[in-house]
Amino acid sequence: MIDVCLLGTGAMMPLPGRWLSSLVVRTGPHSVVFDCGEGTQIALRALGWGLRSIDAICISHFHADHVSGLAGMLLMLANADRTEPVTLFGPPGLRAVVEGQRRIAPFLPFELICEELAPGAEFRIADWYGSCAAGVHHVPCLAYRLDLPRRPAFLPERAKALGLPVELWGPLQHGTPVEWGGRVVRPEEVLGPPRRGISIAYVTDTRPVPSIGALVAGVDLLVGEGTFGDPAEQARAVETGHMTFAEAAELAKKARVRRLWLTHFSPAMPRPLEHAAEAQRRFPNVTIGRDGLCTTLSYEDGP
Amino acid sequence: MIDVCLLGTGAMMPLPGRWLSSLVVRTGPHSVVFDCGEGTQIALRALGWGLRSIDAICISHFHADHVSGLAGMLLMLANADRTEPVTLFGPPGLRAVVEGQRRIAPFLPFELICEELAPGAEFRIADWYGSCAAGVHHVPCLAYRLDLPRRPAFLPERAKALGLPVELWGPLQHGTPVEWGGRVVRPEEVLGPPRRGISIAYVTDTRPVPSIGALVAGVDLLVGEGTFGDPAEQARAVETGHMTFAEAAELAKKARVRRLWLTHFSPAMPRPLEHAAEAQRRFPNVTIGRDGLCTTLSYEDGP
Numbered sequence: 001m002i003d004v005c006l007l008g009t010g011a012m013m014p015l016p017g018r019w020l021s022s023l024v025v026r027t028g029p030h031s032v033v034f035d036c037g038e039g040t041q042i043a044l045r046a047l048g049w050g051l052r053s054i055d056a057i058c059i060s061h062f063h064a065d066h067v068s069g070l071a072g073m074l075l076m077l078a079n080a081d082r083t084e085p086v087t088l089f090g091p092p093g094l095r096a097v098v099e100g101q102r103r104i105a106p107f108l109p110f111e112l113i114c115e116e117l118a119p120g121a122e123f124r125i126a127d128w129y130g131s132c133a134a135g136v137h138h139v140p141c142l143a144y145r146l147d148l149p150r151r152p153a154f155l156p157e158r159a160k161a162l163g164l165p166v167e168l169w170g171p172l173q174h175g176t177p178v179e180w181g182g183r184v185v186r187p188e189e190v191l192g193p194p195r196r197g198i199s200i201a202y203v204t205d206t207r208p209v210p211s212i213g214a215l216v217a218g219v220d221l222l223v224g225e226g227t228f229g230d231p232a233e234q235a236r237a238v239e240t241g242h243m244t245f246a247e248a249a250e251l252a253k254k255a256r257v258r259r260l261w262l263t264h265f266s267p268a269m270p271r272p273l274e275h276a277a278e279a280q281r282r283f284p285n286v287t288i289g290r291d292g293l294c295t296t297l298s299y300e301d302g303p
Numbered sequence: 304m305i306d307v308c309l310l311g312t313g314a315m316m317p318l319p320g321r322w323l324s325s326l327v328v329r330t331g332p333h334s335v336v337f338d339c340g341e342g343t344q345i346a347l348r349a350l351g352w353g354l355r356s357i358d359a360i361c362i363s364h365f366h367a368d369h370v371s372g373l374a375g376m377l378l379m380l381a382n383a384d385r386t387e388p389v390t391l392f393g394p395p396g397l398r399a400v401v402e403g404q405r406r407i408a409p410f411l412p413f414e415l416i417c418e419e420l421a422p423g424a425e426f427r428i429a430d431w432y433g434s435c436a437a438g439v440h441h442v443p444c445l446a447y448r449l450d451l452p453r454r455p456a457f458l459p460e461r462a463k464a465l466g467l468p469v470e471l472w473g474p475l476q477h478g479t480p481v482e483w484g485g486r487v488v489r490p491e492e493v494l495g496p497p498r499r500g501i502s503i504a505y506v507t508d509t510r511p512v513p514s515i516g517a518l519v520a521g522v523d524l525l526v527g528e529g530t531f532g533d534p535a536e537q538a539r540a541v542e543t544g545h546m547t548f549a550e551a552a553e554l555a556k557k558a559r560v561r562r563l564w565l566t567h568f569s570p571a572m573p574r575p576l577e578h579a580a581e582a583q584r585r586f587p588n589v590t591i592g593r594d595g596l597c598t599t600l601s602y603e604d605g606p
Contacts (some may be wrong), residue, residue: 012378013344013379015345016349038345038375041316041317046319062407063407064375064408068341068372068375069341072340072371090487097407099405100403101406101407102403104371258526298354
């Protein structure tokens with residue numbers, strides 16, 4: 001199960017009622033924040049999910065509206081008496097940006113690990129498998145995907161048929177072979193077929209290029225930018241390295257994602273809902289994001 | 304005339320309904336912002352005084368809650384199509400902090416001038432005369448004062464008595480001697496006695512030391528920190544380099560300021576008004592600050 005919350009949906013500058021684009025995802029005691037513009041710490045604290053669970057912050061790129069809240073965020077974690085390490089992920093250049101930001105936040109009671117990711121890199125955060133792809137923007141930019149795998153079901157009737165004592169079931173459930181009856185019993189002998197996990201992608205400040213489509217293929221939830229709602233802004237989307245609602249919906253459709261949330265709305269678009277039809281007629285399972293929009297993604301056949 | 308607005312009254316972290324401590328003062332088409340933590344740009348835009356009037360930003364010190372909004376503020380000015388230079392004032396170290404912040408705001412359409420001020424330094428911003436003094440905090444910190452001088456009254460009856468033609472009145476009004484009747488006429492001959500101007504001081508993140516008292520002596524409005532309201536927090540105020548309400552009120556009283564606004568409230572103090580009496584019984588003309596508190600300071604006998 002993954003809890004997801006859109007902390008903010010704004011582009012460029014925070015507005016009354018619209019924080020800068022940021023997403024938090026949580027599973028059990030672990031959470032990850034995507035992007036951290038000015039004010040993200042406020043939205044995150046208002047959400048009330050607890051601050052000590054944040055394992056990592058993934059930065060898409062270094063335009064200020066995606067990273068200017070980093071010093072405040074780190075100090076908020078410090079004030080919450082965090083001592084466990086925090087990992088920052090981002091494109092190459094991350095360390096220099098963080099060093100610059102930390103000139104006003106030099107003392108932290110936890111280790112801060114900076115991982116500069118090349119497009120295509122894979123990484124781990126707690127139980128999540130992370131991957132990323134290069135966006136097409138005016139500066140290096142990463143789109144992210146997290147996969148929470150699901151173990152195959154344990155089939156006790158098979159374990160019983162093999163005469164396995166219950167104390168050997170645990171290792172097999174977790175994928176470890178055991179010795180029993182003078183031979184090695186492999187996990188596959190007592191486990192069901194592979195099961196679909198849960199996946200989520202965060203894509204902002206990019207054109208809808210094929211590498212992004214490949215990254216987000218089949219995710220349960222794509223949180224994707226729709227900077228411009230009005231199709232008349234198409235040329236401007238190309239020029240500024242963004243997407244229209246229609247383009248984001250086409251991306252979602254081609255990549256066969258299950259659900260799309262639009263975010264990262266231009267400050268010149270006060271009512272993004274007015275343009276919902278532009279997306280809906282291309283990809284029906286779309287939600288026009290709003291600050292504080294939350295959901296829970298469950299495994300297909302229950303927890 | 305000076306318009307004054309308290310943009311935020313919080314210390315350490317922005318809270319719902321309480322932005323980080325920041326003050327803006329305006330006279331005619333010129334304004335100055337004091338401190339610029341996360342969210343200050345939002346409060347400033349909500350105020351609606353216009354963004355292109357900002358000549359300078361004075362930073363007290365480099366703790367994040369006083370400067371973390373700088374990148375966002377500069378980009379907001381850029382988005383408002385500002386092209387006139389902006390000057391930043393702050394303690395030594397300002398340039399390094401600004402360089403760090405600008406790694407996420409490298410392109411600005413205006414010149415950014417950084418003035419590192421030694422305690423006691425004097426400076427000019429438009430018609431204001433600025434001065435500063437060292438606070439006692441855990442890092443170098445400056446308290447600021449702005450004085451808007453007032454020209455002496457022009458006395459037309461004296462000008463007439465000297466037979467001066469009207470076209471020579473202007474230079475004399477502005478302090479420039481003129482030649483008339485075969486001699487030099489000095490401005491003092493047609494001007495009244497000196498007149499009190501308007502003065503304001505911004506003092507935060509410091510103990511109430513004598514140098515601060517000297518800086519703020521007699522100002523019309525002292526905007527001063529009262530991080531702690533409860534007198535039981537006195538030891539903590541000393542330890543953290545801050546003031547209690549009582550100490551700020553004593554400072555105002557000793558310095559014979561005309562009015563005191565308290566600000567920079569600890570996040571642990573949700574209702575600063577509960578402690579108002581601590582200040583009022585020492586200095587009656589005190590206001591417990593709140594976000595958006597505004598006033599206009601006029602010359603004593605009208606504009």
